[in-house]
Amino acid sequence: MKGLRKYIDSIKPKFRKGGRFAKLESTFEAFETFLFVPKKVTSSGSHIRDSVDLKRTMIIVVVALMPALIFGMWNVGYQFHKAMGTSVSILADFWFGFQAVLPIIVVSYVTGLAIEFISAQIRHHEVNEGFLVTGMLIPLIMPVNIPLWVVAVGTAFAVIFVKEVFGGTGMNIFNPALVARAFIFFAYPSEISGDSPWIFGFDNNLSGVDGITGATALSQAAAGHLESLPSLSDMFFGFIPGSIGETSKLAILLGALILIITGVGSLRIMLSTIAGGVFMTLIFNLIGANNYMQIDPLTQLMMGGFMFGTVFMATDPVTSSQTASGKIVYGFLIGVFAILVRVFNPAYPEGMMLSILLMNTFAPLIDHVVVQNNIRKRLKRLPKINTNVEPK
Amino acid sequence: MKGSAAKATKAFSMPEYVAIKPADFNNVLPRLMVNPGDRVKAGTPLFKNKYDERLVFTSPVSGVVMEPVRGDKRLIMEIPVKADKNLVYEEFGHHDISSMNAEDVRLLLIKSGLWTYIRQRPYDLIPAVDATPRDIHVSTFDSSPLAPDYNYLLKDKLVFFQAGIDALARLCGKKVHLGLDGSTDNNIFSPVKNAELHYFKGPHPAGNVGVQIHHTIPINKGESVWYLNPQDVAMIGKLFVDGIYDARRTIALTGPEAGKPAYMEVLAGSKLKTLVEIPDQGQHLRIISGNVLTGDIVSTEGYLGYYHHQLTIISEGDYHEFIGWAMPGFKKFSNSRLFFSWLFPGKKYDFDTNYHGGHRPLVMTGQYEKVFPFTILPVYLVKAILAQDIEKMEQLGIYEVAPEDFALCDYVCTSKTEVQQIVREGLEMLRKEMS
Numbered sequence: 001m002k003g004l005r006k007y008i009d010s011i012k013p014k015f016r017k018g019g020r021f022a023k024l025e026s027t028f029e030a031f032e033t034f035l036f037v038p039k040k041v042t043s044s045g046s047h048i049r050d051s052v053d054l055k056r057t058m059i060i061v062v063v064a065l066m067p068a069l070i071f072g073m074w075n076v077g078y079q080f081h082k083a084m085g086t087s088v089s090i091l092a093d094f095w096f097g098f099q100a101v102l103p104i105i106v107v108s109y110v111t112g113l114a115i116e117f118i119s120a121q122i123r124h125h126e127v128n129e130g131f132l133v134t135g136m137l138i139p140l141i142m143p144v145n146i147p148l149w150v151v152a153v154g155t156a157f158a159v160i161f162v163k164e165v166f167g168g169t170g171m172n173i174f175n176p177a178l179v180a181r182a183f184i185f186f187a188y189p190s191e192i193s194g195d196s197p198w199i200f201g202f203d204n205n206l207s208g209v210d211g212i213t214g215a216t217a218l219s220q221a222a223a224g225h226l227e228s229l230p231s232l233s234d235m236f237f238g239f240i241p242g243s244i245g246e247t248s249k250l251a252i253l254l255g256a257l258i259l260i261i262t263g264v265g266s267l268r269i270m271l272s273t274i275a276g277g278v279f280m281t282l283i284f285n286l287i288g289a290n291n292y293m294q295i296d297p298l299t300q301l302m303m304g305g306f307m308f309g310t311v312f313m314a315t316d317p318v319t320s321s322q323t324a325s326g327k328i329v330y331g332f333l334i335g336v337f338a339i340l341v342r343v344f345n346p347a348y349p350e351g352m353m354l355s356i357l358l359m360n361t362f363a364p365l366i367d368h369v370v371v372q373n374n375i376r377k378r379l380k381r382l383p384k385i386n387t388n389v390e391p392k
Numbered sequence: 393m394k395g396s397a398a399k400a401t402k403a404f405s406m407p408e409y410v411a412i413k414p415a416d417f418n419n420v421l422p423r424l425m426v427n428p429g430d431r432v433k434a435g436t437p438l439f440k441n442k443y444d445e446r447l448v449f450t451s452p453v454s455g456v457v458m459e460p461v462r463g464d465k466r467l468i469m470e471i472p473v474k475a476d477k478n479l480v481y482e483e484f485g486h487h488d489i490s491s492m493n494a495e496d497v498r499l500l501l502i503k504s505g506l507w508t509y510i511r512q513r514p515y516d517l518i519p520a521v522d523a524t525p526r527d528i529h530v531s532t533f534d535s536s537p538l539a540p541d542y543n544y545l546l547k548d549k550l551v552f553f554q555a556g557i558d559a560l561a562r563l564c565g566k567k568v569h570l571g572l573d574g575s576t577d578n579n580i581f582s583p584v585k586n587a588e589l590h591y592f593k594g595p596h597p598a599g600n601v602g603v604q605i606h607h608t609i610p611i612n613k614g615e616s617v618w619y620l621n622p623q624d625v626a627m628i629g630k631l632f633v634d635g636i637y638d639a640r641r642t643i644a645l646t647g648p649e650a651g652k653p654a655y656m657e658v659l660a661g662s663k664l665k666t667l668v669e670i671p672d673q674g675q676h677l678r679i680i681s682g683n684v685l686t687g688d689i690v691s692t693e694g695y696l697g698y699y700h701h702q703l704t705i706i707s708e709g710d711y712h713e714f715i716g717w718a719m720p721g722f723k724k725f726s727n728s729r730l731f732f733s734w735l736f737p738g739k740k741y742d743f744d745t746n747y748h749g750g751h752r753p754l755v756m757t758g759q760y761e762k763v764f765p766f767t768i769l770p771v772y773l774v775k776a777i778l779a780q781d782i783e784k785m786e787q788l789g790i791y792e793v794a795p796e797d798f799a800l801c802d803y804v805c806t807s808k809t810e811v812q813q814i815v816r817e818g819l820e821m822l823r824k825e826m827s
Binding site: 375 | 704750803
């Protein structure tokens with residue numbers, strides 16, 4: 001450890017202003033702080049600081065994503081072998097999925113981090129940790145047979161136009177991972193629409209093999225084929241085709257547990273989103289005009305990316321509402337709109353994505369109302385107390 | 393946190409030097425009223441405020457005035473007085489508070505220099521000598537880390553404390569609000585008269601006067617509430633009873649590196665060198681006048697702060713930690729549960745001054761709110777200050793707060809934002825705009 005530290009200190013001057021590699025200062029700093037927590041001490045304000053920093057926070061989110069990722073890898077192999085009509089060991093399924101998913105993760109990280117490093121250097125900032133999470137989220141909400149170049153283009157678009165243009169981590173209005181998916185969804189609809197099978201190694205034409213359609217639950221429901229929906233338990237445990245990380249609700253709930261215990265994810269948003277979803281579904285159940293409207297709330301929650309979006313996307317602290325009461329409204333409306341979009345617009349089976357992006361737009365408005373409310377309350381107490389003082 | 397003071401008081405010993413640091417006050421520019429070499433008594437005026445020359449600061453000690461220490465642009469940083477062996481006091485005469493009116497009390501406080509121990513919200517500064525407050529509020533307990541226990545400090549000085557409260561009640565024409573620690577049963581302040589008692593319970597910042605005012609009667613635009621430290625109230629009491637400015641106070645020497653943490657009786661503004669022995673082992677230590685959340689850095693050549701009743705010694709955290717963000721963190725304290733240390737509540741920790749991370753834009757939400765017991769939205773207030781939007785600051789309640797109320801926000805911030813400094817700048821901006 002000491003040797004490494006000495007080496008870093010010895011090459012440091014080269015990366016400072018005027019040094020040979022001054023252009024790589026941000027990059028150097030990123031690696032240095034990755035290896036060693038900086039020795040910077042407080043100079044003003046509180047003399048002691050909490051041990052937490054953004055690196056720690058972000059890494060916890062990545063850890064929370066691990067169950068979904070690992071299960072997703074296994075499921076990729078499982079779905080493939082199921083479609084082929086064969087069955088292999090759990091490890092073999094996992095290994096197959098691992099090989100299929102890893103390139104997507106690598107492409108997402110390399111593309112995104114390259115852009116982050118370059119823009120940090122342009123601004124002379126430290127490299128921000130935000131992309132650690134985004135880079136993991138993007139693969140998890142992609143179908144496994146997505147072409148790698150599409151992943152790269154989507155990631156680049158999201159990082160440049162959604163994040164860096166607004167000023168980087170903490171400044172963006174929309175969730176970059178979701179925008180990456182939305183971008184791909186609208187720009188390359190054939191790759192991601194959910195109509196074609198999401199099983200690795202199968203393109204559209206091969207989908208009929210052995211009577212397995214490979215279609216996702218959402219597209220089945222949108223087409224009105226309620227009878228061909230997977231069973232509830234399959235959807236809960238995740239033995240269904242779908243985006244890599246979204247299928248197993250169990251794995252997602254494990255992640256949710258980590259986020260809630262550590263306090264990184266907002267329980268408030270998660271609960272209110274689910275409440276919103278259930279509320280809207282119940283209204284549709286009452287109307288019951290078509291098959292889709294009759295799906296019970298639990299099935300709605302289990303289908304598609306609702307849970308994944310609730311736990312990992314809606315709770316993004318940067319793009320969600322920031323006030324406590326605002327978070328409840330924000331989450332509730334996400335749930336409502338997600339179901340609304342699903343049921344009314346079968347062309348976009350994944351309502352969750354669009355719903356969260358829509359509410360990202362409105363989050364500042366919700367906060368504004370909360371803040372104005374706070375201001376009004378403060379103004380209200382003004383005359384009351386002043387009249388008490390005046391008689392003197 | 394480790395290093396709370398043992399309940400034993402070291403007897404008073406006369407420091408070699410005592411100094412007043414004008415930087416301890418906001419909006420004060422000193423104009424000297426004595427020359428170096430002059431002989432002063434405790435209570436003799438040393439300097440007045442150029443912005444309001446009626447405001448005088450008096451010497452806490454008798455002795456010989458030294459050459460003032462100047463900083464940038466010849467700004468006076470310290471006005472030291474070389475102390476005599478024995479204290480000699482200016483006589484202000486005995487007073488019967490019940491026969492005095494508000495004006496008499498005011499004049500005596502100004503003349504003796506003890507007016508300077510009163511501070512006001514908003515703006516967190518010494519009130520103008522002709523101002524009247526809406527209320528006077530005294531918090532009788534300090535909830536910050538390792539803070540001194542005033543129940544212990546003032547147990548023999550309760551008579552003076554009562555006299556001080558009487559004088560202050562006379563000054564503002566109504567009962568003084570007293571904030572009491574609701575978590576102990578035998579509170580020495582509960583029999584205090586001429587005061588409205590309010591009990592507060594909870595973790596820091598329950599003892600902060602700002603929090604207590606907010607939960608008693610909040611401050612609105614145009615109002616001002618004055619507040620004092622309980623030991624300073626007793627000092628004012630002594631002025632009226634005995635007719636002297638007796639600046640002796642008991643402070644707590646605390647912190648994990650303090651050696652033997654204990655209470656000691658000292659003079660306000662004492663030089664630290666004669667107070668504490670710093671083990672010189674090449675170890676990087678930081679001496680803080682005040683507590684770890686709001687105090688000032690001082691060296692052993694420096695002096696105890698004017699409003700400080702505590703010294704804290706912790707180690708400087710200037711070390712590198714190998715991939716610290718990935719370690720399980722059993723030994724790291726955090727307000728969050730991001731480290732495994734949350735599984736062991738009640739454990740005490742050695743804090744140091746490491747930032748534990750780099751500065752970032754604000755990402756996490758809901759953190760400040762957890763440690764900020766006001767009906768104020770802290771993040772929006774901080775953002776309004778950063779945007780220099782005076783109107784928004786007023787609307788969001790800046791009149792109620794002082795930087796110390798944001799100390800815990802400073803502490804918990806994942807993005808390492810200097811919240812206290814931002815709030816101080818905001819208050820200064822507002823004060824200049826309003827005057």
